[in-house]
Amino acid sequence: MHPRLLKTFLAVARSRNITRAAAAVHLAQSSVSDQIQTLEAELGAALFTRSKSGLELTPAGLALKPIAEDLLRLDGEARAAVMAAAGQTSEALTVGALETIASARLAPWLAEFQASHPDITVRMKVADSGTLLRLLEDGDIDVAFCFERGDGAKADERLARRTIVHEPLALVAAPGQGMAQCDLAGLAKSRFVATEPGCIYRHMFDTGFAEAGVEVPKLVVEAGSIGAIARLVAAGAGLGLVPRLAVSDALARGDLIELPWPGRAQAAPLTMIWRRRRVQPPALRHLLAAARDTLAPERSRAGSKPESTSRSKVLL
Structure with a gap:
């Protein structure tokens, strides 16, 4: 065959x-x-x-x-x-990631990776979590960066996983749309914009209310991208629960404001996933090691040192 x-x-x-x-x-x-x-x-x-x-x-x-x-x-x-x-090692890697991770976390990190490995070419594929796992299983990508739901589902033993960092989610609103302090039950009466079912952010949105025994709010809009949600929220369509890293620029510009989340703090585990193999390509080993050591928020990397001072080629 x-x-x-x-x-x-x-x-x-x-x-x-x-x-x-x-x-x-x-x-x-x-x-x-x-x-x-x-x-x-x-x-x-x-x-x-x-x-x-x-x-x-x-x-x-x-x-x-x-x-x-x-x-x-x-x-x-x-x-x-x-x-x-035979001494013929491949110096090309294909990395898969969710759109939010690719733009807000991997893009600046890959610039640092450039300073370490001059001969490694990295190609990026952006897709949803389900597609990334299928691409990984088929060998079309070497490593995937996505958010894990952590809901007890049995992990595929053919895949290795390492959580890099827990990315906090932020409750955001349009400027001037602040609200009085309230609990989750009170918050559930508000209008919300959220991602579609199956997305990690939607899962955390739903479970954030369900774990407190509160009925999940009725959504005014379901959107397929975090960028669209941020724009809808900024326009006053409703509140949104999104990764803070994806809206940090909008928060800094004042296009959005962050409101206190009255329930248990919400954070999504950013996980690196790759296939278990008897022989791990050297280029992938370098990338996995670099991600383990340097792919984290700045506050978690005080005192960290780059692996080397050479340059690498990255295609995004």
Whole structure:
């Protein structure tokens, strides 16, 4: 089974749609269909069946899926081991991150990373958390930076995780929209703008009220980006609970004001996630070490020292 066929199979299995799978693996729809047919002919079994909700895995497809994931992981490890043994180490990395983390935390940090590793080229992919994990599993990115929900969900043992810092969330409002001190029950009567369900910020917004036994406020707007939420809040649409790092400039300019959050302090763990491998590429080792030592708020880095004084090439 060629790795190319397995990668296409997994794309179809996850998207349950030939069109979306084709976009994910950068192939024409006809090529995706041909590859699935080739794989089915090789294995002698149908891997998908059609339903009203899309393509469903057959029992044979369900049996193949975890094995295909393992085979692709081993294929990547084999290539890395051979390159390392031959002295041909790759000096390119692809980093995935949420939009907020990429712009407000990684962009300035990567400038510091430039001063350490002159031969490492870093490429950035910005996506939501679910997409980042799929890209990581498929080997399309080397490391992901995202916020973990920390809600007790079982972690994928194939992935290693390290929490870098807990980023505080801020309750923000338009200037002049201050309110009298109140508890969560009183705050719940206010109008709110929030991200869509499934986002870490929305999860923390919902649980912040639910943990106190308070009904979650009714939202006036759901928005897909923190930037849109900040602009809506600044225009007076409602209050917002967002990462402080994403609105620090708006707070400094006076476009937004921060209000006291009456419940338990809310903070999202910024987590670095990468695949466990027998052979870790040197470039990735350098980036993981740099993130561990230097990717944190300034107040947590007093006395920290850069790893070296050379320069690296970063493509954003």
